[in-house]
Structure formats: C-alpha cells, structure tokens
Amino acid sequence: MSEPFFKLMKGGKDTARGGRIVTAHGVVHTPIFMPVGTLGPVKTMSPDEMENLGAEIILNNTYHLYLRPGVEIIEGGGGLHEFTGWRKPILTDSGGFQFFSLEALNKVRGDGIEFQSHIDGSRHFFSPQDVVDIQVTFGSDIMMPLDVCLPAPAEQNKAREAGELTIEWLAGSIKRFNEKTSPEKQKLFGIVQGSIYPELRREMALKLTELDLPGYSIGGLAVGEEKELMWEMISVVNECLPEDKPRYLMGVGTPADLIRAIALGVDMFDCVMPTRNARNGTVFTHDGRIVLKGSAYSGDYKPIENDCGCYACSNFSRAYIRHLLNVNEILGLRLTSIHNLYFYISLIKSIRSAIDENRFESFMKEFLTRFEAEE
Amino acid sequence: MSEPFFKLMKGGKDTARGGRIVTAHGVVHTPIFMPVGTLGPVKTMSPDEMENLGAEIILNNTYHLYLRPGVEIIEGGGGLHEFTGWRKPILTDSGGFQFFSLEALNKVRGDGIEFQSHIDGSRHFFSPQDVVDIQVTFGSDIMMPLDVCLPAPAEQNKAREAGELTIEWLAGSIKRFNEKTSPEKQKLFGIVQGSIYPELRREMALKLTELDLPGYSIGGLAVGEEKELMWEMISVVNECLPEDKPRYLMGVGTPADLIRAIALGVDMFDCVMPTRNARNGTVFTHDGRIVLKGSAYSGDYKPIENDCGCYACSNFSRAYIRHLLNVNEILGLRLTSIHNLYFYISLIKSIRSAIDENRFESFMKEFLTRFEAEE
Numbered sequence: 001m002s003e004p005f006f007k008l009m010k011g012g013k014d015t016a017r018g019g020r021i022v023t024a025h026g027v028v029h030t031p032i033f034m035p036v037g038t039l040g041p042v043k044t045m046s047p048d049e050m051e052n053l054g055a056e057i058i059l060n061n062t063y064h065l066y067l068r069p070g071v072e073i074i075e076g077g078g079g080l081h082e083f084t085g086w087r088k089p090i091l092t093d094s095g096g097f098q099f100f101s102l103e104a105l106n107k108v109r110g111d112g113i114e115f116q117s118h119i120d121g122s123r124h125f126f127s128p129q130d131v132v133d134i135q136v137t138f139g140s141d142i143m144m145p146l147d148v149c150l151p152a153p154a155e156q157n158k159a160r161e162a163g164e165l166t167i168e169w170l171a172g173s174i175k176r177f178n179e180k181t182s183p184e185k186q187k188l189f190g191i192v193q194g195s196i197y198p199e200l201r202r203e204m205a206l207k208l209t210e211l212d213l214p215g216y217s218i219g220g221l222a223v224g225e226e227k228e229l230m231w232e233m234i235s236v237v238n239e240c241l242p243e244d245k246p247r248y249l250m251g252v253g254t255p256a257d258l259i260r261a262i263a264l265g266v267d268m269f270d271c272v273m274p275t276r277n278a279r280n281g282t283v284f285t286h287d288g289r290i291v292l293k294g295s296a297y298s299g300d301y302k303p304i305e306n307d308c309g310c311y312a313c314s315n316f317s318r319a320y321i322r323h324l325l326n327v328n329e330i331l332g333l334r335l336t337s338i339h340n341l342y343f344y345i346s347l348i349k350s351i352r353s354a355i356d357e358n359r360f361e362s363f364m365k366e367f368l369t370r371f372e373a374e375e
Numbered sequence: 376m377s378e379p380f381f382k383l384m385k386g387g388k389d390t391a392r393g394g395r396i397v398t399a400h401g402v403v404h405t406p407i408f409m410p411v412g413t414l415g416p417v418k419t420m421s422p423d424e425m426e427n428l429g430a431e432i433i434l435n436n437t438y439h440l441y442l443r444p445g446v447e448i449i450e451g452g453g454g455l456h457e458f459t460g461w462r463k464p465i466l467t468d469s470g471g472f473q474f475f476s477l478e479a480l481n482k483v484r485g486d487g488i489e490f491q492s493h494i495d496g497s498r499h500f501f502s503p504q505d506v507v508d509i510q511v512t513f514g515s516d517i518m519m520p521l522d523v524c525l526p527a528p529a530e531q532n533k534a535r536e537a538g539e540l541t542i543e544w545l546a547g548s549i550k551r552f553n554e555k556t557s558p559e560k561q562k563l564f565g566i567v568q569g570s571i572y573p574e575l576r577r578e579m580a581l582k583l584t585e586l587d588l589p590g591y592s593i594g595g596l597a598v599g600e601e602k603e604l605m606w607e608m609i610s611v612v613n614e615c616l617p618e619d620k621p622r623y624l625m626g627v628g629t630p631a632d633l634i635r636a637i638a639l640g641v642d643m644f645d646c647v648m649p650t651r652n653a654r655n656g657t658v659f660t661h662d663g664r665i666v667l668k669g670s671a672y673s674g675d676y677k678p679i680e681n682d683c684g685c686y687a688c689s690n691f692s693r694a695y696i697r698h699l700l701n702v703n704e705i706l707g708l709r710l711t712s713i714h715n716l717y718f719y720i721s722l723i724k725s726i727r728s729a730i731d732e733n734r735f736e737s738f739m740k741e742f743l744t745r746f747e748a749e750e
Contacts, residue, residue: 040699041706047690069673069698076674077694085690298444299451315422315460319452323444324415330705331416 005187005214006030006246010355013243014235014265016364018355021246023089023141024185025081028056030246030267031355033258033348034091035341036275038064040084043275044330044337047086053310053338054345057141058086059270062134063095066124067117071134079139091270092140094131096191097251100149100223108148108165128169132176132188140186144217145173147191152225159195162220163204166193174211183214189248191217196229198236205240215246218266222252231264238265255284255347256371259364262351274340279333281325284343286370290318292336297322310342311335380562380589381405381621384731388618389610389640391735393727396621398464398516399560400456403431405621405642406730408633408723409466410716411650413439415459418650419705419712422461428685428713429720432516433461434645437509438470441499442492446509454514466645467515469506471566472626475524475598483523483540503544504551507563511555519592520548522566527600534570537595538579541568549586558589564623566592571604573611580615590621593641597627606639613640630659630722631746634739637726649715654708656700659718661745665693667711672697685717686710 003022011017021028035042035050038061042050050058060080065071077083080090099106099113106115112127128146135143146169148162170190177188190208194201208216218237221230234249241247248268249261258269274284281293285305290297292304303313304321312321312335324332347367354363378397386392396403410417410425413436417425425433435455440446452458455465474481474488481490487502503521510518521544523537545565552563565583569576583591593612596605609624616622623643624636633644649659656668660680665672667679678688679696687696687710699707722742729738 039702039704040695041704044705044709046686046706046709048686068702069694073674073694073698077676077692083692083695085695299448301452311421311423317452317458319444319448320415320458320460323448327414327443329414329416330419330708331421333705334419334421334709 014238016262016355016360025089031262033344034059034270036272044334057089059091062092063098075137089141091142092135094144094146096147096149128172129176132173136180142187145170149220152223154195163193187214189215189217191219193220196225201236205237216241217248219250234264274344275337278336278340292322304339310339312339389613391637391730393730400464406637408719409434409645411647419709432464434466437467438473450512464516466517467510469519469521471522471524503547507548507551517562520545524595527598529570538568562589564590564592566594567612568595571600576611580612591616592623594625609639649719650712653711653715667697679714685714687714
C-alpha cells in the first residue's frame with residue numbers, strides 16, 4: 001500500500017502539529033512555509049538556491065501563468081516542474097485571490113468568473129472546471145479549486161452567497177478532477193470561506209469535511225479584517241476540520257502570524273512577505289525588521305543578523321548590501337531575498353523541532369518576546 | 376625571489392600570446408577577459424557565481440565607487456576585496472573613460488579633471504594623485520592612472536595635447552604610487568593614448584616603455600573610430616611595447632574583437648558587453664547572437680546553446696528564459712548574464728588552450744567563420 005498523503009505525527013485538532021505530506025515530487029514536512037513563485041521562480045531566486053535554502057515546496061499562480069506565458073507554452077514545456085526547473089512539490093492556487101485583489105476587472109457569474117487581463121485588458125472566463133483543467137496540465141502536486149474570495153468587511157448575506165457558490169463550484173471541481181487526473185498524481189484541496197462569521201465558517205468547514213478531501217485551505221483571511229477576528233476564524237475552522245488532514249492558511253503572513261497560527265493547528269502557509277519585503281530593502285531578524293536602505297546602515301559592517309547561516313550573512317555586511325540596494329544592483333535584491341527566505345524556512349524548521357520535542361509553547365514565547373520587542 | 380608579475384609563456388611581440396600574471400590575490404592566466412563590476416558586483420552576479428564560472432579577475436570602477444558608496448565606506452569595509460566579497464584579483468580603472476563618456480559634465484585642467492556627479496550634480500576634482508590615493512585605499516591589485524580620453528574623430532593637435540597631458544599626469548601618478556604603496560601589493564599600469572594617429576601612438580608607447588611599468592593599457596579605442604583603424608593602432612602600439620609586459624586593451628569588445636586583438640598580441644580585455652547584452656535579452660552562441668525576447672522563441676524548448684555547460688543551458692529552455700524576460704523576472708536577467716559570461720570565459724579558455732597547443736590560427740578561423748556566418 002502506498003504512503004498516505006498526510007500523516008499527523010504530533011499534536012491534535014487545535015494545537016501545534018507536526019506532520020508529513022507525501023506527493024509525487026517528494027515529501028513535505030509540516031508545518032511548512034511555501035515561498036511564492038507567482039510567475040515561475042520565487043522572485044530573484046534560482047531553483048538551485050531554493051533547494052539549498054531547504055525549501056520543500058513552492059507555490060505557483062494559476063491566474064498569472066495562464067496569462068503569461070499561457071497554458072500551451074507550459075504544456076509544451078512538459079508542465080510546470082519541467083518548464084521551471086523546480087523538481088520538488090508545487091502547489092498552485094486557483095486565481096480566486098487574484099480575482100479578489102484585482103476586483104474591478106472581474107465579474108462573478110453562477111458558472112464561473114469573467115475577467116479582464118490586468119496586462120492587456122483582454123477578456124477571459126474561468127469555470128471551476130477550467131481551473132482544474134489548467135492545473136492538471138500544469139502538473140501541480142496540490143491544486144486549489146476556484147473559489148469566491150471577498151474583501152473584509154463583507155456583509156453576512158454576501159459572505160454566505162460567496163461561501164455557497166464556492167462549495168457548489170467545488171462539486172464541479174471534484175467531478176472534473178476525477179475525470180482528468182488521479183489522487184496518485186495530484187491532490188485537490190477544498191477552501192473554507194465564510195468571511196468573519198463564525199457560524200458561517202463552521203458551516204462551511206463541516207460541509208467541506210463531508211467531502212473527505214485530502215486537505216483543506218482556509219481562505220478569505222488577512223484581507224483587511226482585525227487580526228483578532230482572523231485568530232477566531234482559524235480556531236473555529238480548525239475545530240471543525242478533521243484532525244488527520246492538513247490545513248493550509250492562504251496568504252499568511254508575518255513570522256509572528258505563522259507561529260500564532262501554528263499554535264492553533266495550521267499546517268501550511270504561503271506568503272509573498274519575505275520576498276516582497278526583501279525587494280523593498282526590509283529584512284527580518286530575530287529582533288524584528290530592519291529597513292536596510294536607511295542611512296544608519298551606510299557604515300554598518302555587521303551582517304544582517306549575527307549567527308545567521310545564510311549566504312548573505314556569511315559573506316556581506318549591511319553596509320555593502322545597503323550600497324547595492326542604493327545603486328539598484330540586482331545582487332542587493334538577491335541577498336535580501338536569500339536572507340528573508342532563509343529566515344522563514346529556518347524559523348519553520350525550528351518550530352518543527354520544537355513541536356517534535358514538546359517545547360513549542362516555550363519556543364513560541366521566546367520567539368515572540370524578542371521578535372516583537374521593538375515593534 | 377618572488378615570482379615575476381608577468382611571465383610570457385608562449386608567443387611574442389605581435390602574435391597571439393600566452394602568459395601568467397601573479398597578484399597579491401592570485402594568479403591570472405592570459406589572454407584574460409575581465410568581467411566588469413562597475414559598482415562592485417558584476418551585474419546580477421554573486422562573487423560565488425563568478426568564481427564558479429572561472430573568472431580570475433574582475434574590473435571595478437573608481438569613478439562610480441568614489442561617488443557611491445564613497446571611498447570612506449569602502450575603506451571602513453576593509454577595501455574592495457573585503458567589502459564586495461570578491462577575494463580574487465581586482466583591476467580598477469581611473470575614471471578617465473567615464474569623464475569621456477560623460478563629457479558634458481567635466482573640464483580637463485592642467486592638474487586634473489573637474490567634474491560634476493552624474494547622480495546629483497555635485498562638484499568634484501580628481502588629480503592624478505587623488506586617483507592613485509583612492510585606488511590605494513581600494514586595495515586594487517592593478518590600478519590605472521588618470522588619463523585624458525578623447526572621442527573619435529579627435530583632431531591631431533587635440534590628440535597630441537591629450538596624450539602629452541596623460542604622460543605628464545602619469546609621472547605624478549608614479550611618484551604618488553611609490554610614496555603610498557608598493558609593487559608587492561599593487562601595480563600601476565601606463566595608458567597609451569594617441570587617438571587614431573599611428574605616429575602619435577608610437578611616440579606615446581615608446582615614452583611609456585621608458586618608464587618601465589609592470590603593464591600597459593591601450594586606451595582611447597572603440598570610441599567611435601573605424602574598426603580597421605582600431606586594428607592598426609593596436610598593431611602599431613604592440614610593436615613598440617616591450618614583449619615581456621602585459622597589454623590591456625580597454626573596453627573591448629565583441630567575441631570576434633577579442634580573438635582578433637589576441638592575434639595582434641593583446642593580453643587583457645574588459646567589456647560590459649556580455650552583461651549589458653544579457654540584460655537586454657541578447658545572448659551569445661557560437662553561431663552568433665540571439666535576441667531571446669523575440670516571439671520566435673516562445674515555444675522553443677532547446678537550451679540557449681546545445682552542449683553549453685552553463686547553469687542556464689543545463690537547466691532551462693529558451694522558452695522559459697524568454698518568459699522570464701518577458702514578465703521582468705530577475706531570474707531571466709541572471710540566466711542570460713550567466714550564459715554570456717560563461718560564453719566569454721569559456722571562449723578565452725579555449726583560446727588559451729589553442730595558443731598553448733600552437734593551433735591558435737586555425738581555432739580563430741573556425742570560430743570566426745561560424746560566429747560571423749549570420750552577421
């Protein structure tokens with residue numbers, strides 16, 4: 001018998017958990033942070049560098065890759081793994097979040113989403129079935145179904161409509177998935193929507209649970225709501241979801257967010273924060289963020305962070321990296337990206353060890369005390 | 376007794392030559408191509424990547440580094456090697472060429488050059504002595520003296536004036552060099568100017584030869600003159616220069632230029648061409664250039680060049696690299712830069728082997744026939 005997709009090794013329904021995901025392209029240890037490669041590469045990074053950093057899975061974006069280079073070009077290139085040179089697991093999102101963040105350009109219909117390209121204004125349509133088809137062609141290890149994501153605050157009746165449509169679409173997605181691919185090759189998650197309404201979230205989570213999917217995403221959070229509400233929604237949802245399936249909190253977040261969500265039982269994360277901050281010259285340290293472009297660092301010959309083992313910290317000073325950022329040298333963006341990704345990936349590894357060794361609570365407390373001291 | 380700075384191993388005064396340069400930071404085999412790191416890094420590249428490509432020496436730019444981050448910041452960082460993380464030999468130019476290419480912003484005086492920063496318009500002055508001082512602080516292995524570079528066509532009397540001032544300044548540069556540093560640590564070359572006038576070039580070359588410098592640069596070429604004139608000037612100058620000193624042709628050029636200049640006895644080259652072309656999406660192959668952004672490559676799944684051993688060609692298709700360039704992913708610029716630098720560095724290695732094995736003429740013929748077939 002083949003290995004199960006997910007195996008929970010440590011922890012339970014609503015505690016910090018340690019687990020293991022097995023995909024056709026390799027093993028992923030949870031909790032996991034998935035760096036984002038919107039258009040293929042994690043920005044500025046080569047696949048080799050990602051592997052050296054210890055990344056186990058990355059996220060690619062269906063909407064963006066559909067527009068450029070287009071599904072046919074990726075198909076001709078043998079799918080995403082072959083085309084992009086990243087041979088480890090890939091999770092693709094469905095475009096639902098892009099339709100939310102580029103709201104003006106789209107229209108939700110009963111059977112899918114009409115949208116205009118943010119590049120050239122051309123008109124397109126995605127049905128839930130289309131989105132599965134694309135991800136089958138891409139060869140994603142884990143795919144997301146098309147969902148309806150709303151900004152916060154969303155009115156309760158709108159949130160209910162969106163949630164119900166999301167579940168209706170999911171049925172179509174599952175059907176198409178079963179026609180076009182197989183669970184040995186790929187996995188389809190369900191996405192729990194429900195905005196900031198605990199009852200609605202609970203209802204959605206329970207309905208999805210009935211579908212017995214290989215994993216569940218928590219969507220529609222970190223979209224403008226109060227953080228306390230986000231924690232509440234995560235708690236409500238995780239209480240309802242089955243213990244033995246991975247939970248993926250979409251688009252979250254800061255290092256502190258990750259650790260707090262892990263405490264509530266989340267297993268998977270993706271976020272552009274480490275790479276986007278890097279390109280703005282902001283780097284993470286255990287003592288909080290540093291805006292490296294500041295003149296305070298012009299003659300600072302220390303590494304970004306003492307005792308950090310990344311390539312940037314092992315070889316270059318803050319002063320040099322600041323200079324590079326200042327004169328728009330690409331190496332500057334590469335070094336801050338390497339450091340921030342290393343920071344996230346190392347943090348998640350440390351969290352896994354702490355969970356494994358039954359000292360997550362104290363690890364979390366120590367990390368947050370130091371990380372948030374200056375914020 | 377310590378090793379000589381330059382040892383000619385093969386060839387003579389005006390033939391393809393093989394040699395060896397020994398600096399405080401390592402050995403350089405000639406002929407050599409020196410990639411350009413104007414502001415520190417060779418654009419898009421890390422020092423590790425440069426070393427993996429087999430680069431033996433890079434060029435940094437005095438004028439640009441003087442303006443940003445400034446001499447004090449580099450001094451505080453322990454000099455260029457320590458500050459930039461490139462531990463192998465560094466050659467720095469003097470700024471003379473920048474004063475030529477940013478002509479409107481400068482004024483040549485008897486005692487140096489007044490100039491305005493191209494960044495913020497601030498006013499500065501470089502004497503020949505200042506330029507030596509800066510390069511001593513930088514810790515360059517090979518430094519250039521301040522010279523007067525003219526655009527082509529330059530009138531003969533202007534060219535003579537410029538050449539004479541260059542030689543006068545050189546005397547001041549040598550004096551300051553001997554006061555501030557030593558030949559064990561650094562080397563100061565002389566620069567042969569003289570525009571497109573053979574007699575003037577000859578006169579300058581002979582005057583410089585009398586100064587018995589460790590090496591000689593051929594400046595003021597590839598600045599707009601006919602290529603035939605460039606070859607003539609190189610021949611005239613190399614005939615006059617001592618056989619046992621390295622000759623450095625500044626700012627040249629295409630792969631075909633390199634091989635033709637090597638045939639005339641040139642040992643050293645620098646040029647932004649491989650990296651600048653890369654950032655425009657143009658890559659070199661043995662069959663000429665390819666403009667990768669062209670739609671012809673959108674579904675071309677071959678590597679940039681078959682049998683190329685670089686990281687880009689070993690892992691990615693033209694179609695993927697084109698996509699990356701198309702959507703402004705930095706990895707695209709990195710991959711074209713890696714390929715082009717690999718192309719130049721491999722070419723120069725092949726040329727060294729051909730010289731060593733007494734088959735340079737046939738190598739050159741074969742290379743040019745194929746490389747220029749489509750141009």
